[in-house]
Amino acid sequence: MRDLAAHLAGWHAEGIEYALATVVDIRGSAPLPLGASMAVDTSGAVRGSLSGGCVEGAVYDLCTAVLASGVPARQSFGFSDSDAFAVGLTCGGELEVFVQRVTAADFPIIEAALYSAEPAALARDLTTGAMISVTAGSALCAGGDRPESVIAQARAMLSQGATGVCAVGCDDSVREVFVASFAAPPRMIVFGANVFAAALSRVGRLLGYRVTVCEARPAFADRARQPEADEVVADWPHRYLRDTEVDSRTVLCVLTHDPKFDIPVLVEALRLPVAYVGAMGSRRADAERRARLREAGVTAAELARLHSPIGLELGGRTPEETAVAIGAEIIALRHGGSARSLSDTTRPIHAPERASFAEPARSGDHRIRSCGVSTSSGEPVSSHGTY
Structure with missing residues (x-):
């Protein structure tokens, strides 16, 4: 949903109400993750996406109906043999979509979640559409209703980076609430401020990373040479x-x-609990580097974590092609991909979302029906998509 933040900010500034449609459950395969959102304003303008296109015409109609009535709607969209391209998911999965009208009273709550400098969660009642924004130390609700059990559940899910539908006991009733957790973006640290770093910074930002370029030589640690990096640091790696x-x-x-530069930073890196460590170099340079690392005391298990030469073998030569190869290797590692051509594999293109449906909650219970975690972009996806 954070990919909509800039668009929603403009609508909020102009006082434009809109319908917000969000994927709250996925069964089987789907093109986009849990929490994907689409917004339709009162003029009919559309922002965001739920499925890459295959159900969005039908969701658009649902959004216009909700805008007109003000009554939230919850609807499932699945594969349709008779008219798959019109409404059904051609990938064979099923989406559950929740649509609500967002009014000016809701703007501060959404903004508190989307623009928070710290991890935040947005909780939505799937019956009324009431929203609560939660951080570790604060909560913002509309009106006088402050359901402490919902806030506690949202905060618990936020602490785990979890996203999904949960049933929460409130007084004598049970509410179904969708909680979307938004984590700070993960970091990509690139050592060496050269043309390959500049290209990789672009790819890293595209993949949702906050990119830091570190360069030991002050003359090369020039912000103008690395325009796509979020920050450039002059220091020994x-x-x-x-x-x-x-x-x-x-x-x-x-x-x-x-x-x-390589050996000292790699000795440090290979002993840290990070997701990925890669190093650029030829086959000969890689063999020499590994020998030096062993001499420096790096163990076989630590050395096995090193991706060197860095990137997938795509055959590219330019800095941009090299950066894509590095980004592709990171994606494959992150999602457990085979790094083979899809035409040579048979497993589902979109791995199914993990869903575990617990027994109905009793009053006072807090049970998660289905959940996932936040990714590099801060958007929620299923737990199979983590490192």
Whole structure:
């Protein structure tokens, strides 16, 4: 949903109401992940996507109906043998879509979730459409209704980066609530400010990473040479890596191609719990690098984590083609892809969303029916899509 943030900000500034359609459940295969959203304003303008096109005509009609009535709607769209391209999902899956009208009273709640500098969650009642924005230390609701059980559940799911439908006991009733968690984007740290780094920064941002380029030579650590990076740092790579914050989603790409920079930073990198460590170089350079790393005390298990030479073998030569090959390797590792041509494989193109439907919740229970996690872009996807 964060991909809609800029569009929604414009509508909010102009006071334009709109219908917001969100994928709240997926069964089988689907083109886009749980939480994918599409918005239709009162003039009929459309922003976002739910399925890459195959159900959006029908959802558009549902959005216009909800805009007119103000009554939220929840509807399933699945494969249709008779008219698959008109309404059904040609990939064979089924989407459950929730549509609600968003009014000016809701604008601050949506903004609090989408523009938060810290991890945030947006919870929506799937009957009334009431919304709550939650962070670890705050909650914003419309009107006087402040359901503490919903806030607690949303906060618990946010702490896990989880997204999905949950049944929450409130007083003497049970509410079905969709919680979308938005994490901060993961980091891509590129060592070496060269033309390959500039190209990889573009690919990294396209994939939803916050990109830092680190360069030891101040003359080359020039922001103008790396316009697509979120930040450019002048520091020795190993020293910067030792002092900066990384996590299990961070990817590290060593493009310095110089042993005096490569070896110290790789010794640090291969001992960190990050998602990916890759290093650029020829086959000969890679063999020499691995020997130096062993001499520096890197173990066989640590060395096995190194992707070097970096990237998939796509046959490209330009910095842009090299950057795509690196990005493709990161994607394949992240999602467990085979890195083979789809025409040579038989497994589903879109791996099914993980869904576990718990027993109906009793009053006071908090049970997640189906959930996923936030990805690099902050958008929610199923848990099979994590590192």
